[in-house]
Amino acid sequence: MRSIRVPSDRVGTIIGTNGETKKMLIRMTGVKIQVDTEGEVLIHDDKAKDPLMALKLMDVIRAIGRGFSPERAMKLFQDDEYFELIDLKESVGGRHNQLARIRGRIIGHNGKTRALIEDLAGVSMSVYGNTVALIGSSAGLPVAKHAIEMLLNGSEHSTVYRYLEGQRPRLRIAEMGFDI
Numbered sequence: 001m002r003s004i005r006v007p008s009d010r011v012g013t014i015i016g017t018n019g020e021t022k023k024m025l026i027r028m029t030g031v032k033i034q035v036d037t038e039g040e041v042l043i044h045d046d047k048a049k050d051p052l053m054a055l056k057l058m059d060v061i062r063a064i065g066r067g068f069s070p071e072r073a074m075k076l077f078q079d080d081e082y083f084e085l086i087d088l089k090e091s092v093g094g095r096h097n098q099l100a101r102i103r104g105r106i107i108g109h110n111g112k113t114r115a116l117i118e119d120l121a122g123v124s125m126s127v128y129g130n131t132v133a134l135i136g137s138s139a140g141l142p143v144a145k146h147a148i149e150m151l152l153n154g155s156e157h158s159t160v161y162r163y164l165e166g167q168r169p170r171l172r173i174a175e176m177g178f179d180i
Contacts, residue, residue, distance in 0.1 A: 001044050004058060006065030007129070008039040014064050021070045025060065028077065029053040033061075041065075059083040063135060067128030075124070075135055084134040084141055091152040103127055105151050113157060117144050120164040122171060139174030143167045 006014065014035055015022045022033055031054050032044040041061050045054035056077055063073035063083050075081050092098040107114045107127055118125050121144035123136030134144050143164070150160045 001042055001046060002054070002058060004041045004043065004061050004065070006039045006041055006061065008037065010065045010067070011035060011037060011039055013070065014041065014061060016070065021064075024070075025057060028074075029057045031057055033057070039065075053077075063126075063133060066131055066133035067126035068124065068133065068135065072124050072135065080137050081135060082138065082141055084136075084145055086132040086134070086145065086148060088130045088132065088152070099130055102152060105157075106132060106148060108157065113151070113160070116161060116164060117147050120168060120171075121147065122175070137174070139171055143171065 013021070016024075022035065025031075026033055029048070030050065031048045034042040034044070043054060043057060043061070045051065045057075048054040059076045059082075060070075060073045062085070063076060064070055066085065076083055088099055088102055092102050105113070108116075114125055114127065117123065121136065122140040123134050123144040125135075125144065126133045132148055134141055134148075136144060147160050147164055150163065151157075
């Protein structure tokens with residue numbers, strides 16, 4: 001049995017309306033899930049037919065807990081889709097005003113920076129609390145993570161946009177299935 005903590009305000013999203021999301025996750029994976037109102041999610045993987053599904057389920061629950069919709073998080077059940085979590089406190093410390101500033105830099109004016117990172121790197125991104133969560137392929141995830149690290153280190157937005165544009169040909173080749 002494994003345990004995952006999620007923010008209590010995301011428990012309802014994991015359960016879903018009338019328990020539909022939880023039931024669908026159980027049906028898809030064959031793994032029993034228990035969710036309490038405090039945000040503790042228990043995954044009973046000891047009787048799982050496919051241990052890999054139990055691990056993927058953990059990532060799906062983490063993704064939902066970090067702000068993704070269940071539909072977006074379920075992309076993690078596909079092969080070559082991975083979850084990455086970046087803790088903003090590690091870069092800027094725990095100062096509230098610095099965290100708000102860096103979240104604003106990552107999201108950008110009217111969400112422009114976030115949208116560009118998602119579009120050009122081919123990832124899904126969620127800025128929730130003190131974290132940035134990413135879901136993407138093995139080719140796109142490192143590109144998006146590097147772009148976020150550039151922003152965390154103070155790079156100008158234009159520099160980050162140029163980096164992302166420069167990575168597009170490499171990502172297109174990777175999408176076609178060629179090694180890069």
